[in-house]
């Protein structure tokens with residue numbers, strides 16, 4: 001189509017909507033934002049007549065690459081260390097994708113602008129595409145990668161593991177609560193505009209460096225839809241900014257969404273990239289360096305800061321705090337260490353770090369070895385069953401952390417841990433912003449104003465509570481993370497499949513009791529709790545030499 | 548606050564790790580689960596799961612299946628996730644529904660791309676062949692007004708019934724089927740709009756604005772518009788889908804598209820409109836397959852079948868009069884074309900017969916006055 005006929009076509013399509021007079025669309029999903037004063041902003045336009053063939057073409061390239069990878073024996077060159085983490089990543093990501101599809105009616109309900117409705121409806125079907133194409137990629141991995149265990153239980157594991165629950169926020173946050181908070185600020189302004197860069201650009205390049213060129217094919221294809229989604233979100237933001245009353249809510253939601261995305265996405269993607277890779281070339285960017293480029297420069301400086309000209313207060317402090325956590329407080333490394341500590345209740349295997357890895361980490365994150373080196377040496381030493389329990393149950397100077405009630409990643413930057421009584425229960429938080437999210441933001445009143453549509457934190461938020469006082473072997477059986485011989489565990493703290501004696505079984509973990517930190521916390525007296533909190537914050541949690 | 552040592556411009560690394568043999572291919576070693584190569588957390592309908600089942604099942608988790616911590620975010624006044632009380636219907640097992648069309652990424656894009664390619668080709672050929680040249684002024688006006696008006700019905704239902712409903716059902720299987728339904732309708736609405744644009748550019752006397760006036764003000768169309776607007780206002784997702792695909796579509800949509808337009812267009816020298824309308828009919832036939840599968844599963848539910856039948860019967864009693872009214876209001880347009888090959892009564896009895904068959908298949912009955 002010529003440019004002229006394209007613009008005529010766009011104009012024609014705007015004629016499809018009308019002002020109803022008999023009845024108006026049901027308002028199923030409320031918002032406290034107001035759009036009565038908003039000028040109508042147009043997002044990037046998409047005509048379905050050109051959209052479907054364009055996407056089909058992209059799909060054909062993906063399917064072609066899949067065939068090629070199988071014919072070319074791609075898996076003979078794929079790094080197991082990398083593929084194992086895909087069992088976690090690909091169990092999580094199809095849910096946020098499909099949730100993005102489900103979020104579209106929330107935004108459509110809230111925003112009275114048919115132009116945006118059309119863009120959002122196209123995004124809806126994009127997201128169905130993303131979700132199913134990712135499930136299909138995972139299916140291919142299950143069929144062709146050496147160890148299918150963990151891929152074979154994928155959506156069940158996603159639904160019953162502590163990691164799945166962390167990831168589920170990046171999805172449930174799109175589809176619940178205030179329609180604009182969820183479907184615009186959290187989903188589009190932050191998750192898609194900021195964090196899809198690390199998800200869909202940084203991750204794929206790391207995959208390629210580890211011999212997997214299918215992940216890049218699929219995820220670049222997914223990413224190519226993202227600019228339209230970002231444009232939808234930006235148009236809604238500009239409309240929201242037209243009403244002074246929305247500022248306060250936007251500022252609240254940017255703080256919540258930014259911080260929650262950082263906690264969740266950086267934890268996961270940071271770990272996959274830093275601990276899933278075998279590529280230790282010094283010139284390879286670290287996650288911190290990628291973050292600095294994609295999130296700090298490209299998002300914060302080029303997208304968020306310019307919004308100040310509309311009078312919006314940007315959460316500068318939280319951007320700096322996130323950076324500080326990633327670079328100076330070793331957030332990603334603490335998360336990876338926690339995942340590895342918790343290996344018996346995972347559904348993938350985690351490779352030990354070697355001297356080559358140590359050297360690279362120290363180069364990229366000075367001080368890394370002091371904090372983590374000895375622990376990873378212990379992890380390596382305790383990798384096989386027989387003489388010892390899993391590392392979490394051996395004394396290696398690592399104190400099991402309490403979980404953050406809000407983001408559900410544990411309070412790993414220990415000095416920042418917050419403990420407060422909220423809704424009659426003692427809760428721990430990884431940081432002050434996470435405490436604020438629960439105690440202040442997700443409430444029916446905010447800074448003296450009614451926010452009747454704001455969502456709520458619900459569910460059994462501390463995973464360990466479900467299994468308090470149970471035997472580790474029973475827990476793993478209940479989770480279903482057992483291989484098809486009925487006794488060998490899916491998770492292993494190493495990659496060696498050649499020797500059955502090196503593989504942990506239910507018998508190796510029987511008799512180990514498991515406890516909930518939160519249950520214990522709520523049983524403490526005030527004095528006990530204060531003493532505990534002080535020592536928690538003060539504990540450097542460093543493995544001493546000679547353990 | 549420090550930043551990474553090198554604040555240099557970021558460039559792609561000059562080198563790339565050398566591929567090495569890792570032996571990480573299926574079958575290269577034998578160990579527990581080394582052959583466990585199917586998703587094992589759901590029971591496929593047949594021996595082996597289809598790709599569709601694999602890529603769709605359990606992606607939307609469910610506390611009644613594997614979701615152990617429950618939904619972790621809620622609405623202010625109701626639970627989050629996919630509350631079962633978002634419809635009055637009940638099921639012993641919502642997960643039993645599988646879309647007979649097995650829609651997933653590949654089928655969605657393949658089918659819709661084929662349709663739009665076919666339509667574009669037809670329109671291009673029509674232009675080149677001067678196919679509109681012998682349209683009579685009466686027919687030209689008929690298409691501008693009435694075929695044009697229908698685009699709005701498609702748009703309204705696509706956007707405010709189906710896009711909305713795909714947020715709400717208890718399983719991914721149901722929601723994806725509804726999402727695909729919504730893009731069919733939105734695409735068809737755009738097909739009609741762009742056809743309308745083509746005609747304004749090809750036929751001098753074609754009034755490209757008439758469709759809006761007709762839809763908004765022409766008395767014949769007000770019943771249809773009222774029906775569509777009422778459908779968008781329904782809160783219960785299953786009721787909205789039922790009242791649209793089981794009631795409105797047979798009694799109004801198929802009546803207008805198949806039992807009227809498709810019968811008369813050729814006789815009025817129009818070979819193009821039927822190709823577009825045919826594509827819409829095809830979409831509906833496809834969407835009716837999942838609709839029928841969904842609602843018959845619910846009427847046959849061992850535990851809740853009777854309850855569901857009663858609820859659906861109530862919906863019939865509520866919506867059949869609305870759609871019957873819309874159909875009758877539309878009657879005057881049957882006498883507009885020069886060649887009136889079918890009467891309103893003919894069209895109506897064809898549409899009603901199909902509707903009765905559908906209702907009976909679902910185990911529901913027509914009340915007498917219907």
Ligand SMILES: [Fe+2]
Nearest residue numbers: 097100127130
């Ligand atoms: Fe997406």
Ligand SMILES: [Fe+2]
Nearest residue numbers: 404407430434
């Ligand atoms: Fe947190």
